[in-house]
Amino acid sequence: MKLEIIIFFVLLVDSIGAMIISFFGDDKWYKKYLGVFAKYFPQAKGWSVYYFLLVLWIGYLTFLT
Numbered sequence: 001m002k003l004e005i006i007i008f009f010v011l012l013v014d015s016i017g018a019m020i021i022s023f024f025g026d027d028k029w030y031k032k033y034l035g036v037f038a039k040y041f042p043q044a045k046g047w048s049v050y051y052f053l054l055v056l057w058i059g060y061l062t063f064l065t
Contacts, residue, residue, distance in 0.1 A: 004062050008058060008062050011055045011058070012056075012059065015048070015051050015052040015054075015055045016052065018048040018051060018052070019048045019049065019052055021043060021048075022043045022044060022045045022047075022048040023045060023048075027043065030043055
């Protein structure tokens with residue numbers, strides 16, 4: 001397997017996880033387990049969708065070439 005394909009799938013899983021947490025996750029759980037990280041990177045549905053779309057675009061460009 002090529003390295004860029006592995007990186008794409010890691011980013012894809014990460015972006016899907018971010019979407020699941022932002023849409024279905026409990027805010028108390030997020031702040032409890034991620035602590036300081038949650039303070040600087042709050043859950044945002046718009047940014048997680050944007051991240052997912054960027055990953056899909058990168059995948060499209062990766063598999064196109």
